[in-house]
Amino acid sequence: VADQAFVTLGTDDVYCQGALVLGQSLRNHMTSRKLAILITPQVSSVMRAVLCSVFDEVIEVDAIDSADSMHLALLERPELGVTFTKLHCWTLTQYSKCVFMDADTLVLCNIDELFEREELSAAPDSGWPDCFNSGVFVFRPSVETYNRLLQFATEHGSFDGGDQGLLNSFFSNWATTDIGKHLPFIYNLSTSAIYTYVPAFKHFGRDAKVVHFLGSAKPWHYKYNSQTRTIMQDGSTSGSQHQYSFLVLWWKIYYASILPLLETLPEMEDMESQGQKDETTHLISELSTQLELEEPNAEEERKKWEEGRMDYMGKDAFEHIKKKLDTFLK
Amino acid sequence: VADQAFVTLGTDDVYCQGALVLGQSLRNHMTSRKLAILITPQVSSVMRAVLCSVFDEVIEVDAIDSADSMHLALLERPELGVTFTKLHCWTLTQYSKCVFMDADTLVLCNIDELFEREELSAAPDSGWPDCFNSGVFVFRPSVETYNRLLQFATEHGSFDGGDQGLLNSFFSNWATTDIGKHLPFIYNLSTSAIYTYVPAFKHFGRDAKVVHFLGSAKPWHYKYNSQTRTIMQDGSTSGSQHQYSFLVLWWKIYYASILPLLETLPEMEDMESQGQKDETTHLISELSTQLELEEPNAEEERKKWEEGRMDYMGKDAFEHIKKKLDTFLK
Numbered sequence: 001v002a003d004q005a006f007v008t009l010g011t012d013d014v015y016c017q018g019a020l021v022l023g024q025s026l027r028n029h030m031t032s033r034k035l036a037i038l039i040t041p042q043v044s045s046v047m048r049a050v051l052c053s054v055f056d057e058v059i060e061v062d063a064i065d066s067a068d069s070m071h072l073a074l075l076e077r078p079e080l081g082v083t084f085t086k087l088h089c090w091t092l093t094q095y096s097k098c099v100f101m102d103a104d105t106l107v108l109c110n111i112d113e114l115f116e117r118e119e120l121s122a123a124p125d126s127g128w129p130d131c132f133n134s135g136v137f138v139f140r141p142s143v144e145t146y147n148r149l150l151q152f153a154t155e156h157g158s159f160d161g162g163d164q165g166l167l168n169s170f171f172s173n174w175a176t177t178d179i180g181k182h183l184p185f186i187y188n189l190s191t192s193a194i195y196t197y198v199p200a201f202k203h204f205g206r207d208a209k210v211v212h213f214l215g216s217a218k219p220w221h222y223k224y225n226s227q228t229r230t231i232m233q234d235g236s237t238s239g240s241q242h243q244y245s246f247l248v249l250w251w252k253i254y255y256a257s258i259l260p261l262l263e264t265l266p267e268m269e270d271m272e273s274q275g276q277k278d279e280t281t282h283l284i285s286e287l288s289t290q291l292e293l294e295e296p297n298a299e300e301e302r303k304k305w306e307e308g309r310m311d312y313m314g315k316d317a318f319e320h321i322k323k324k325l326d327t328f329l330k
Numbered sequence: 331v332a333d334q335a336f337v338t339l340g341t342d343d344v345y346c347q348g349a350l351v352l353g354q355s356l357r358n359h360m361t362s363r364k365l366a367i368l369i370t371p372q373v374s375s376v377m378r379a380v381l382c383s384v385f386d387e388v389i390e391v392d393a394i395d396s397a398d399s400m401h402l403a404l405l406e407r408p409e410l411g412v413t414f415t416k417l418h419c420w421t422l423t424q425y426s427k428c429v430f431m432d433a434d435t436l437v438l439c440n441i442d443e444l445f446e447r448e449e450l451s452a453a454p455d456s457g458w459p460d461c462f463n464s465g466v467f468v469f470r471p472s473v474e475t476y477n478r479l480l481q482f483a484t485e486h487g488s489f490d491g492g493d494q495g496l497l498n499s500f501f502s503n504w505a506t507t508d509i510g511k512h513l514p515f516i517y518n519l520s521t522s523a524i525y526t527y528v529p530a531f532k533h534f535g536r537d538a539k540v541v542h543f544l545g546s547a548k549p550w551h552y553k554y555n556s557q558t559r560t561i562m563q564d565g566s567t568s569g570s571q572h573q574y575s576f577l578v579l580w581w582k583i584y585y586a587s588i589l590p591l592l593e594t595l596p597e598m599e600d601m602e603s604q605g606q607k608d609e610t611t612h613l614i615s616e617l618s619t620q621l622e623l624e625e626p627n628a629e630e631e632r633k634k635w636e637e638g639r640m641d642y643m644g645k646d647a648f649e650h651i652k653k654k655l656d657t658f659l660k
């Protein structure tokens with residue numbers, strides 16, 4: 001189905017690795033739809049090349065320059081910049097219908113049936129269940145809707161400062177009007193829900209179709225032992241075998257399909273310069289380095305990581321990379 | 331409307347005090363419906379008399395003896411005993427339609443419009459939002475439904491060991507079939523949701539109609555200063571002014587309307603014996619005593635309290651009660 005697509009968003013190289021695993025998980029389960037990713041300018045050229053091997057379309061969006069209406073809106077409400085990035089998905093009018101999925105989601109089976117749903121279909125948020133969670137939603141690209149969203153955002157802002165608050169205010173009848181627009185929770189099973197109502201997870205969790213690593217601990221924040229195929233656990237995961245199995249699955253896909261892409265890329269014909277080779281090696285090392293951070297500064301390092309602030313002169317310097325790679329990939 | 335009722339459940343004297351505050355809150359907001367309470371045998375005779383002054387009907391249910399079908403069911407699955415107590419609400423066939431409310435809920439405004447909804451209407455559970463929370467639900471009493479529920483329970487049990495798991499399995503199409511049966515979350519706003527998605531609470535919480543003190547910390551577990559009309563806070567409430575205001579409201583109703591009932595009752599004509607007088611005084615003192623427990627054994631004491639195991643020979647002995655009352659009610 002060429003005019004329908006799964007759409008995700010990569011705001012930096014780290015989240016793009018999440019997006020790659022998501023994209024690969026969709027491919028592994030034989031989706032018949034296109035895969036598209038929106039990226040922001042700070043995504044590196046090497047990462048863009050890797051994204052092209054998993055996604056059918058890699059589309060750069062720039063919060064400031066991409067549209068006059070966006071520009072004006074952001075002048076009034078600069079704090080909505082990140083929120084607005086996701087809204088760009090409505091501009092993908094080459095598609096008649098899309099399913100948006102956050103880069104921290106993972107598909108467990110074929111979910112193409114979601115395209116039978118109408119805009120705006122989404123699963124309830126487990127924190128405030130009259131809101132939908134904006135990590136997975138069905139939408140129809142439309143410039144008109146896009147402009148109305150921008151207009152609404154500048155007039156009303158977002159009650160939570162993010163896209164979820166904005167989209168829930170805009171599609172405000174979700175909770176009360178059409179049960180068909182309530183996706184079953186198993187299409188956006190937030191890992192935090194596993195803790196808040198364990199018996200329900202044990203009863204319904206086996207039917208999970210999409211898992212959403214909600215919260216600050218993303219799969220790429222854990223340490224993975226590729227030899228034993230296990231994750232070095234800290235306190236936060238020890239409580240749940242189920243959460244653990246989702247993390248292992250994420251890493252299994254990362255190692256089987258994404259890491260090889262990052263490794264082989266510098267040998268591609270159009271990627272011969274040493275500069276780009278370094279960049280690729282660097283990409284791999286970042287994840288490895290992050291995974292071996294010790295506790296004391298882990299949170300601070302994670303924050304930097306998520307903000308895309310790499311330590312090019314320090315721990316991420318080239319001499320460290322080679323050493324890490326040797327021990328990590330042997 | 332004489333053939334419709336709000337129904338609650340009191341499984342011991344402590345929960346009955348929650349039920350009294352709930353009942354009073356419904357009266358304060360001028361409900362046009364009857365108030366009914368199901369109680370179990372361990373509720374004291376004094377408490378029953380107090381309940382009669384707030385509720386139109388006080389109905390003792392006994393998990394073992396009230397019905398042959400119940401008896402048989404429990405022989406097979408004794409662990410479902412507590413669950414089955416709530417199911418008795420379907421036997422109240424003197425009413426055409428009812429709204430069940432847990433004893434740890436509190437009404438903030440008139441909610442009689444709930445009777446326009448059909449069985450089984452309920453609000454989503456914030457832990458697993460494809461389940462409804464069974465703290466507030468609209469139902470139609472029916473012996474047939476009651477028997478089918480018992481039958482279902484003995485065959486399938488309850489996935490969470492409680493009434494919520496059972497009712498969700500029985501009314502299993504709630505999540506997918508009729509949006510009209512999804513009560514807005516503001517009709518069963520679990521206080522835990524205030525923490526999990528603060529921005530949503532700040533945005534939607536002002537419309538709250540029913541608050542549900544979900545979890546182990548019930549309003550009657552806090553210490554209240556009746557002079558300053560404030561609650562002595564521990565760590566668990568310091569995070570939220572909103573949660574705090576709901577607690578203060580509960581205690582305000584308790585002090586204004588429920589405590590006077592407990593105090594004046596022994597002077598009622600049919601309650602002259604010294605034995606019953608002691609029992610009443612004891613009731614009041616229990617709450618006061620509980621509130622002044624020191625930290626080290628608070629959790630253990632709370633557990634005993636919730637299980638209805640009072641320390642009649644120790645801290646709850648009569649000589650202690652008088653002293654407590656003097657300092658507390660002066």
